[in-house]
Amino acid sequence: MKTSKKYLAFALMSVLMLSALTGCSNKNEGDSAKFDTAREINVLTREDGSGTRGAFIELFGIEQKNEAGEKIDYTADTAAVTNSTSVMMTTVAGDLYSIGYISLGSMNDTVKAIQIDGCEATIENIKNGTYKIARPFNIATKDGLSDTAQDFIDFIMSADGQAVIEENGYISVSDAGSYSGEMDSGKIIVAGSSSVTPVMEKLKEAYLERNPGVTIEIQQSDSSTGMSDTIDGTCDIGMASRELKDSEMEKGLTATVIAMDGITVIVNNDCPINNLTSEQVKDIFMGNAVRWSEISQ
Incomplete structure (x- = not known):
């Protein structure tokens, strides 16, 4: 009888252990299975006029010339448009099947950065040329700049200002003195x-510590609006997260590169995709690949 009870106890313990192991296995299977590759890819892009969008479509070949030689943005019509970096990040963070892109300097742990062609988006990789999805941060001015605005620019390009740029995850471009x-x-x-705005806020803060009597107002919009406002004289300094267009330069703008920045392709933290090729990114954003199952890993 005792032997029977011992056997029963052992058998019961074995069942409990097996159940526990099976429960863990099912949970893991559930975690990996919750990403349904048959689902459509929810593509997110920035608004027209965004410098980040302009640089992104150029670098990935989504912008192409037509037969007349005009540059055409072939981003899929089905892509959802977000009007700022913060909205892009919040949307991707809340959608398992989404994909978007942001400034490298804006990255945080709410979203996951995708490797491109097996290379991580890091400052070091941009500097050594292995991560090629990078663009300049420009400021634009016109003739007749005030002494105060010029002094702020001098600070940005100084060793002190460039240190602020490096501290905030961007790449310095000037070797000027203090x-x-x-x-x-x-x-x-x-x-x-909106991509340049975060680092500009940090530069403003550091400058005002030295010059507390100065007032600096930063108005966030997009690169094209910033250039228009500078041309119209409604602002002193325009911010662009792309190269200035010939048409903007012809209207009297002078560009100054204040930093370099990478563009990071982002997905939800629970998305199992970790690496995409440049061609895969291009296919996704042009609408040639519409389901996650079409992206081979």
């Missing part, structure tokens, strides 16, 4: 790109 200016008063209006 900032030595001093302004007692004045107001500067800076307008444009």
